[in-house]
Amino acid sequence: MKVRPIEPKDIPAVHNIEWECFSDSWSEKTLQSTMNEKGHSLFVAEEDGDVIGYGVTRQVLDECEILRIAVKKDSRKKGAGNLLMGFMVNSAVSNGAQLFFLEVREHNIPAIALYRKHGFIESGLRKEYYKDPVESAVLMSKCIPAC
Numbered sequence: 001m002k003v004r005p006i007e008p009k010d011i012p013a014v015h016n017i018e019w020e021c022f023s024d025s026w027s028e029k030t031l032q033s034t035m036n037e038k039g040h041s042l043f044v045a046e047e048d049g050d051v052i053g054y055g056v057t058r059q060v061l062d063e064c065e066i067l068r069i070a071v072k073k074d075s076r077k078k079g080a081g082n083l084l085m086g087f088m089v090n091s092a093v094s095n096g097a098q099l100f101f102l103e104v105r106e107h108n109i110p111a112i113a114l115y116r117k118h119g120f121i122e123s124g125l126r127k128e129y130y131k132d133p134v135e136s137a138v139l140m141s142k143c144i145p146a147c
C-alpha cells in the first residue's frame with residue numbers, strides 16, 4: 001500500500017469512493033476543479049494498482065484544513081486511513097503548515113478516533129451543522145509544534 005499525489009486518471013475511482021462514503025458527495029467535475037485550485041492537495045492510497053482511499057487538504061500560509069479523507073468500505077481497518085493522514089500532515093508541514101483543523105460528524109467514531117490518533121483535539125461544536133442526516137459537527141485541531 002502506498003500514498004501518492006492524485007493524477008487525472010484517478011478521478012473516477014475517487015468519485016466512486018466519494019459516492020460510497022458521503023451523502024453530500026462531490027461530483028467528478030468538482031474533484032477535477034479542486035485538483036486545480038490553489039492551495040488544494042489531493043492524495044490517493046493505492047493497493048495492488050487500485051485506488052482504495054483518498055484525502056484532500058486546503059492550505060493557506062501556515063493553516064491547513066483536512067477537507068476529505070475516505071477509504072473504500074471493503075479496504076478499511078487495514079491502515080490506509082492512517083497512511084493518508086500521516087502523508088497529508090507531513091506534506092503540509094513541509095509546505096509550512098503549523099495549524100491543522102477539520103470538521104467531523106459527532107457520531108463518526110472511526111474518523112474521530114483516527115484524528116485523535118494523529119494528535120487532533122476537540123476544539124468546538126457546531127450544532128446541527130450537517131444535513132442528510134442532521135447532525136452536529138465536532139471541530140478538531142492540532143498545532144505543530146504542540147500549542
Ligand SMILES: CC(C)(COP(=O)(O)OP(=O)(O)OC[C@H]1O[C@@H](n2cnc3c(N)ncnc32)[C@H](O)[C@@H]1OP(=O)(O)O)[C@@H](O)C(=O)NCCC(=O)NCCS
Pocket residue numbers: 021068069070071072075076077078079080081082083103104105108109110111113114117
Ligand atoms: C475514517 C476512515 C478514513 C478510517 O480509515 P481506515 O483505513 O479504516 O483507518 P485505519 O485502518 O488506518 O485505522 C487508523 C485508526 O483509525 C481509527 N479507526 C478506524 N476504524 C475504526 C473503527 N471502526 N472504530 C474505531 N476506530 C477506528 C483507529 O484509531 C485506528 O487506529 P488503530 O488501528 O490503531 O486502532 C474510514 O473509516 C472511512 O473512510 N470512513 C468513511 C468516510 C469518513 O467518514 N471520513 C471522515 C469524514 S470527516
